[in-house]
Amino acid sequence: MADLRSDFIGIRSPNPFWLASAPPTDKEYNVRRAFQAGWGGVVWKTLGSEGPPVVNVNGPRYGVVHGADRRVLGLNNIELITDRPLEVNLREIKSVKRDYPDRALVISLMVPCDEDSWKAILAAVEDTGADGVELNFGCPHGMSERGMGSAVGQVPEYIEMVTRWVKQHSRMPCIVKLTPNITDIRKPAEAAKRGGADAVSLINTVNSITSVDLDLFAPEPTIDGRGAHGGYCGPAVKPIALNMVAEIARSPETRGLPISGIGGVTTWRDAAEFLALGAGNVQVCTAAMTYGFKVVQEMITGLRDYLDGHAMELGDLIGRAVPNVTDWNRLNLNYVTKAVIDQDACIKCGRCFAACEDTSHQAIAMKPGRVFEVIEEECVACNLCVDICPVENCITMRELAPGEVDRRTGLGRGDYANWTTHPNNPMAKAAE
Amino acid sequence: MSQARLSPGVHSGRLSADELARNFSDVAPPLDAHEARVAADRCYFCHDAPCIIACPTSIDIPLFIRQIATGTPDAAAMTIFHANILGGMCARVCPTENLCEGACVRMEAEGDPVRIGALQRFATDGLMAREGHPFRRAAPTGRRVAVIGAGPAGLSCAHRLAAKGHDVVIFEARPKPGGLNEYGIASYKTVDGFAAAEVEWLLGIGGIELRHSQLLGDQMTLEALRAEFDAVFLGMGLGGVNALRTEGEERANVLDAVAFIRDLRQAGDLGVLPVGRDVVVIGGGMTAVDAAVQSRLLGAENVTIVYRRGQDRMSASLHEQDHATSSGVRIICNAAPVAIHGNGAVAEVEFAYTEDGPDGLVLTDQRFRLKADQCFRAIGQRLEGVPVGLVLEGGKIAVTGPGRSSLDRVWAGGDCAAGGNDLTVTAVAEGRDAAEDIHALLTGGDNG
Numbered sequence: 071m072a073d074l075r076s077d078f079i080g081i082r083s084p085n086p087f088w089l090a091s092a093p094p095t096d097k098e099y100n101v102r103r104a105f106q107a108g109w110g111g112v113v114w115k116t117l118g119s120e121g122p123p124v125v126n127v128n129g130p131r132y133g134v135v136h137g138a139d140r141r142v143l144g145l146n147n148i149e150l151i152t153d154r155p156l157e158v159n160l161r162e163i164k165s166v167k168r169d170y171p172d173r174a175l176v177i178s179l180m181v182p183c184d185e186d187s188w189k190a191i192l193a194a195v196e197d198t199g200a201d202g203v204e205l206n207f208g209c210p211h212g213m214s215e216r217g218m219g220s221a222v223g224q225v226p227e228y229i230e231m232v233t234r235w236v237k238q239h240s241r242m243p244c245i246v247k248l249t250p251n252i253t254d255i256r257k258p259a260e261a262a263k264r265g266g267a268d269a270v271s272l273i274n275t276v277n278s279i280t281s282v283d284l285d286l287f288a289p290e291p292t293i294d295g296r297g298a299h300g301g302y303c304g305p306a307v308k309p310i311a312l313n314m315v316a317e318i319a320r321s322p323e324t325r326g327l328p329i330s331g332i333g334g335v336t337t338w339r340d341a342a343e344f345l346a347l348g349a350g351n352v353q354v355c356t357a358a359m360t361y362g363f364k365v366v367q368e369m370i371t372g373l374r375d376y377l378d379g380h381a382m383e384l385g386d387l388i389g390r391a392v393p394n395v396t397d398w399n400r401l402n403l404n405y406v407t408k409a410v411i412d413q414d415a416c417i418k419c420g421r422c423f424a425a426c427e428d429t430s431h432q433a434i435a436m437k438p439g440r441v442f443e444v445i446e447e448e449c450v451a452c453n454l455c456v457d458i459c460p461v462e463n464c465i466t467m468r469e470l471a472p473g474e475v476d477r478r479t480g481l482g483r484g485d486y487a488n489w490t491t492h493p494n495n496p497m498a499k500a501a502e
Numbered sequence: 503m504s505q506a507r508l509s510p511g512v513h514s515g516r517l518s519a520d521e522l523a524r525n526f527s528d529v530a531p532p533l534d535a536h537e538a539r540v541a542a543d544r545c546y547f548c549h550d551a552p553c554i555i556a557c558p559t560s561i562d563i564p565l566f567i568r569q570i571a572t573g574t575p576d577a578a579a580m581t582i583f584h585a586n587i588l589g590g591m592c593a594r595v596c597p598t599e600n601l602c603e604g605a606c607v608r609m610e611a612e613g614d615p616v617r618i619g620a621l622q623r624f625a626t627d628g629l630m631a632r633e634g635h636p637f638r639r640a641a642p643t644g645r646r647v648a649v650i651g652a653g654p655a656g657l658s659c660a661h662r663l664a665a666k667g668h669d670v671v672i673f674e675a676r677p678k679p680g681g682l683n684e685y686g687i688a689s690y691k692t693v694d695g696f697a698a699a700e701v702e703w704l705l706g707i708g709g710i711e712l713r714h715s716q717l718l719g720d721q722m723t724l725e726a727l728r729a730e731f732d733a734v735f736l737g738m739g740l741g742g743v744n745a746l747r748t749e750g751e752e753r754a755n756v757l758d759a760v761a762f763i764r765d766l767r768q769a770g771d772l773g774v775l776p777v778g779r780d781v782v783v784i785g786g787g788m789t790a791v792d793a794a795v796q797s798r799l800l801g802a803e804n805v806t807i808v809y810r811r812g813q814d815r816m817s818a819s820l821h822e823q824d825h826a827t828s829s830g831v832r833i834i835c836n837a838a839p840v841a842i843h844g845n846g847a848v849a850e851v852e853f854a855y856t857e858d859g860p861d862g863l864v865l866t867d868q869r870f871r872l873k874a875d876q877c878f879r880a881i882g883q884r885l886e887g888v889p890v891g892l893v894l895e896g897g898k899i900a901v902t903g904p905g906r907s908s909l910d911r912v913w914a915g916g917d918c919a920a921g922g923n924d925l926t927v928t929a930v931a932e933g934r935d936a937a938e939d940i941h942a943l944l945t946g947g948d949n950g
């Protein structure tokens with residue numbers, strides 16, 4: 071059976087599933103129960119400076135996007151960092167870590183952007199026994215207006231500067247948590263690396279308004295008739311997070327920089343995808359908030375089953391898909407496929423026809439008796455029909471054999487060739 | 503219509519081979535992968551889930567369903583088997599509407615539970631179809647345990663003990679293992695020799711020696727077993743059948759329903775099994791339903807279940823009752839047999855309507871007769887051949903905690919032990935829990 075033990079920048083945990091810094095990790099009571107349920111590690115809810123803690127709103131702090139049957143697809147929040155006193159958090163962290171030495175316990179931090187503030191907080195967390203610190207440069211609401219969180223995370227120079235202070239004033243491993251609210255995620259990652267970060271973690275939440283109350287004319291969650299943008303997370307943000315993780319994993323400037331993958335991890339499969347794209351472990355928030363701490367059990371057994379089924383160890387999976395992430399202009403334009411409809415599996419709903427006829431390439435014929443057939447002369451292989459077909463594996467894509475004629479273009483399938491050498495490309499370099 | 507179909511008396515061959523094959527096919531065909539995904543998607547992953555509490559073996563149902571939903575049905579099967587090694591059989595025979603599915607919060611929400619039983623079958627069938635046995639034994643302990651009876655209780659106990667590294671010998675009176683899984687459960691619930699295949703799969707763990715045709719009290723005594731083994735588990739079920747104590751009960755073709763079902767389960771060719779044209783079944787439990795339905799499926803024209811109390815007191819679940827009526831069985835409640843008439847063989851059964859009052863059941867003067875060329879007794883089984891020295895309670899072996907009997911180092915579980923509810927899944931739970939207790943004792947834990 072595959073061994074799920076994880077070593078992330080020297081921080082060991084019995085599995086690669088950590089809880090992200092958020093309400094599930096806001097206090098000792100939660101974290102103990104999380105460890106009992108099987109979580110490999112936690113990043114404690116972000117701590118601020120000493121003194122009076124921040125305050126949260128006292129009305130609703132979440133917005134939600136539901137799928138059918140009220141499945142939570144996305145969650146948005148306007149919560150701030152911990153609103154409990156620093157000393158209480160530190161005392162609890164110490165107590166939990168003492169009882170769970172085998173689990174990872176990382177402390178998330180966010181203090182004003184000056185060296186003394188960082189020096190002070192690092193000194194305060196030093197003797198908790200925690201395994202590392204995570205710098206929250208990601209929170210997109212409330213704290214950013216005060217010059218913290220994503221206000222730092224959106225300026226690479228600040229990230230580098232603060233990271234450098236942290237590495238200077240602390241011996242602890244340092245993870246820099248990135249905000250996705252930026253155009254090019256590689257820039258803050260490079261800055262963190264220059265500043266000496268041991269790893270980056272991403273993503274924090276995405277700026278969002280989930281919905282508008284159409285009677286009150288205000289965004290939700292609505293506080294006394296008004297709403298503010300919040301941070302979006304949950305299954306809906308996974309595609310954004312996966313891309314950002316892959317960008318950092320394959321960029322020559324940041325390649326090899328350890329990544330903790332965050333954003334919409336809900337099942338073992340989501341986690342495996344992050345790992346394949348180069349994350350060394352994953353962090354989870356919304357799935358725990360939706361289903362409770364027990365979800366980790368499915369992640370553990372599922373990942374183990376998958377690794378066993380592929381005769382892999384955890385380390386074999388990490389980064390395995392990175393070499394296959396490339397730029398569009400490197401894709402093989404001579405790879406030709408055609409949609410094929412399995413008439414036995416077809417339930418005759420006609421959705422493929424509507425999609426192709428109305429919005430694609432008019433490549434599906436509707437014949438008497440509601441028989442739907444692909445017209446290969448028209449099919450551009452976009453696979454929209456596959457995606458919208460309600461029956462799994464009813465429509466599949468068939469790859470043309472080498473030399474086989476594409477009935478749409480009349481050309482035989484050729485060898486690998488991409489846009490960089492294509493005759494229509496004005497910038498094409500002649501093939502050597 | 504063939505002559506055989508309607509001929510009075512008790513005959514074989516009322517239906518063609520094709521009709522029989524159709525009638526006795528899988529009553530609840532398995533889900534395919536897509537159906538399983540759709541069904542699994544409906545689970546809410548409830549906290550401290552009511553379905554788990556309602557399952558006598560406490561299978562972590564939300565977890566296994568989530569494992570199916572996320573495409574790891576083998577992991578789902580392991581979640582099931584860790585709690586219930588006969589999860590495959592239970593998926594087929596549990597009255598889920600009274601257990602897990604009855605407790606599903608979707609019942610509250612929309613009256614339509616998650617299909618837990620069908621999903622359990624999907625997961626367990628998949629893993630059992632794979633090569634080998636998924637559990638490994640712990641290091642040998644050198645301890646030996648005797649198990650009496652290879653029914654659900656005995657098998658479950660033996661498997662858990664073997665997993666813990668103990669060596670187990672099962673003594674089984676019959677030529678085949680499985681208990682009522684093999685000889686009792688309705689055949690359309692467990693088709694294609696599943697009961698036998700499941701036992702073989704279970705024994706794949708190793709460390710369990712099965713000795714068949716070994717009757718406790720005949721080939722060996724409890725005393726001798728206690729001397730030879732470190733512990734003994736009694737899982738002997740209920741071998742005896744309650745009598746009607748009705749005038750004329752000795753007439754020909756008045757039979758025990760369990761014997762009829764046993765013959766049916768063991769028949770190589772259902773076409774040779776005799777069944778009446780007019781069949782009367784007396785009782786209100788699962789056995790009554792199974793005997794009645796299977797009589798219909800064999801070709802009986804008129805089949806009536808007669809139960810002495812109100813319908814709400816029938817121990818057959820509503821789902822079972824619906825199955826009976828939709829199979830063409832008539833159910834009459836509040837009537838008790840008073841005489842069995844006939845000339846040699848049964849010809850009619852006479853009933854009196856009853857009233858269930860504060861002083862118990864009373865027969866009224868209202869009488870009626872049902873034509874019958876075959877009559878099945880299905881009014882319960884009782885414990886038979888109990889070894890001397892065991893304290894009984896309500897006719898069953900008295901136990902405390904996880905199946906400890908009144909004798910030192912002797913445990914009991916399943917139908918033969920007091921306190922259960924005579925379900926396969928309960929027998930599995932009791933066998934498993936006794937094994938844990940035996941293990942704790944043998945490895946120097948609490949010795950009760």
Ligand SMILES: Cc1cc2nc3c(=O)[nH]c(=O)nc-3n(C[C@H](O)[C@H](O)[C@H](O)COP(=O)(O)OP(=O)(O)OC[C@H]3O[C@@H](n4cnc5c(N)ncnc54)[C@H](O)[C@@H]3O)c2cc1C
Pocket residue numbers: 595596597650651652653654655656673674675676679680681682683686687688691716717718719737738739740741760763788789792887915916917918923924925926927929
């Ligand atoms: C007709 C019928 C239908 C049923 N249908 C269902 C159903 O659909 N769902 C459900 O949950 N439950 C059902 N039940 C109940 C269920 O079958 C039992 O609760 C369950 O089998 C009990 O398991 P057990 O191991 O205690 O006993 P059994 O299954 O009875 O097994 C006992 C074993 O011990 C052996 N044995 C007995 N005496 C001795 C001895 N002296 N020495 C050696 N071996 C001995 C027997 O041969 C047998 O193999 C049904 C019962 C009947 C009779």
Ligand SMILES: Cc1cc2nc3c(=O)[nH]c(=O)nc-3n(C[C@H](O)[C@H](O)[C@H](O)COP(=O)(O)O)c2cc1C
Pocket residue numbers: 090091092093115116145146147149150151152178206208209247273274275302303304305307332333334335353354355356357
């Ligand atoms: C209510 C809430 C509060 C959060 N608070 C913090 C925080 O204090 N510090 C932080 O770094 N991230 C915080 N996050 C972001 C999460 O740690 C995580 O990055 C994000 O939710 C994406 O992961 P998910 O899709 O698994 O939820 C919070 C998220 C939520 C929903």
Ligand code: SF4
Pocket residue numbers: none
């Ligand atoms: S989850 Fe509900 S009950 Fe709990 S604090 Fe929030 S609003 Fe209150």
